[in-house]
Amino acid sequence: MIVKNQNIVDDDWIVLRLNENDTPEGVAVPSGKVIVPLKVWQAQREQLQARADIGVWLDSDERAEELQGDLQRFAVIAVNFPKFADGRGYSIAHQLRVRLGYRGELRAIGDVLRDQMFYMKRVGFDAFQPRADKDIHAVLKGLSDFSVCYQASTDEALPLFRRVQRGGVA
């Protein structure tokens, strides 16, 4: 189960993670819906690009620009949070949405917790795979922490000062 567009839904994507002995070239990508690491995509592109059910995930030290030109090939792009306090994934999401104009599913995977999800949603994540030990129903509440935001981001095209009539000097 994952959180998608603010709902809890079933999910049949498999996230492929490399084990210590795996190499991006050699690892076997199972059949079905698989989200592969960027390095596997780059190494096995020839075989993988024929498949309709391929997603790719970026780790926090990888760059969204690596996917430039390939975005439409993926049913889903995921960004991995190795630790919830590693904030690079927020900028990766920004780059995918703003710089590269990616419109498809953007999924947060890894150390994904309730208290970070509101900001994740703001920068463009629309799907969340919370850490396995967390109750997904509780996690869902994290998406509605705030109803107002000052800044523009992927979820709000305009900052508050362009969106509403703000209060001035009385």
Add this chain to the structure above:
Amino acid sequence: MYHYDQYDHQLAAERVAQFSDQVRRRLSGELREDEFRVLRLQNGLYHQVHGYMLRIAVPYGLVSAGQVRTIAHIARKYDRGYGHLTTRQNIQFNWIKLQDVPEIFAELARAELHATQTSGSCIRGITSDEFAGVARDEIVDPRPYAEILRQWSTFHPEFAYLPRKFKIAISGGGEDRAATGVHDIGLRVVKNEQGEVGFRVLVGGGLGRTPVVGTAISDFVPWQHALTYLESIVRVYNEYGRRDNAYKARIKILVKALGIEEFRRQVEADWEFTKGGAMTVTEEELKRVAAFFAPHDYAQLLAIDAGVERLQRENKAFSNWLRRNVKPHKAPGYAIVLLSLKKLGVAPGDITADQLDAVAALSERFSFGEVRVTHMQNLVLADVRQSDLIELWQEVAKLGLATPNIGLLTDVICCPGSDFCSLANARSIPLAQEIANRFDDFDYLHDIGDIELNISGCINACAHHHVGHIGILGVDKNGENRYQISIGGAQGNDVRLGQIIGSSFSAAETPEVIASLLDLYVRERHEGERFVDTVHRLGVQPFKEHVYKTATAVSLGLADEAAAHAESLVASYDDPYFSPRF
């Protein structure tokens, strides 16, 4: 000053609800400490020596009388009746109970106050010139921009989990009173040849373990583009700043590693995608915010008050106070008044709830109901009629806030040190007290004149010791508190880092070392030359030689009594600080 509209209030209330729920989940065990820690830090809550320390934001140092009363109320109801002003213009409390925090936050929010982002690896509160809007040398009032930056950085979704903390300072004065050169981003509000307002942007300054003076990344960013430009700087930092080593995680290390040209290139390449976009500040928004900072309704007054001049001639205490604690104001007949929180016997920057309430009342009587916090840990009443100065002086003297020592040796900038802070290696408050005791002769202090003494209890440099004219860094040597001294540091337009004079000193020796430095200064100074200027003219070497020649004598000459006293200074936390308030 700025007042919340319905949106600001709603956000503040939602933040209170969010954190209250996080506290509840922590107390129930649903949140682990490692998960909660990051959340509480972003709400200004540290775990320190005495329990939770709460740092309340005072955005760009400006508070209303009502807000000051709220802070006093919190000091009384939830803490031990006093607070501590910090070098980032905030106020902190040291004995907070986690269970009380939701209620405290709700009370703060009602008063348009918060503790958001006063800690943690995020964009911290924006600091600014304590004389903004009233200084004679001001080019542009920075406060509207500071408020726009505050809103932009508050809950910024992309930048809440940066490699490390991120500090921004903004100054609009001819003289930089916000230490912009030692911030992650320093902004000088300037005008170009066409008279348009923009920012000179410094990046990669900072103190701490690796002190660096910031480098100009742009000489002029038009104000409309400030937010998108800053976003690009912070984004490049978020993407490439080091996360493997906390000591190398600040933006200064990244800027050094890439070089300013390459860093600038990356920022500008990123900016291409957002420049002119939705975050471009509109004329209308600037106007709306600037209206909150319009000049007060000043009366037409004579530049000089005869009564003040008379008492100045007749009363030395008043004359000293005028000389040190009162600064010129841009409006004729008005003055800027500093309230000194550096009274002998009180920890630098501490203020009691009763004093806070009294200051709130004085601000309403004499200064349009506004108070400012300085980065040198004092308070300001910024808009006082000169004809009210005598009465105000009498009132602040009763409160113990009229010590005429602003900018003098005893106006020590001092971090809480190991009496309060778990990061500290050494105590700093007792040393500040020792120095204040050693130099209690006002005539001597006035003769020495302008000098900045900064004491940090560890390398994190909360008291900015690197830019102190005399900087003291507490270190731990085999369980003993020792103090390393540097001289020649300076803040302001001519910002520079001090140089260490040599190996460290004991707590008892340190005041004598300062005396020795001052002796040489008095001997060598030119007419009207400040200590720091003499150091810059002569270099560190003569001071160093003089100190180590005399210091040995000092050490040997220590009477038993003094040695025992020195022992007591480095005692453990069992007896935290000596104040009768404990």
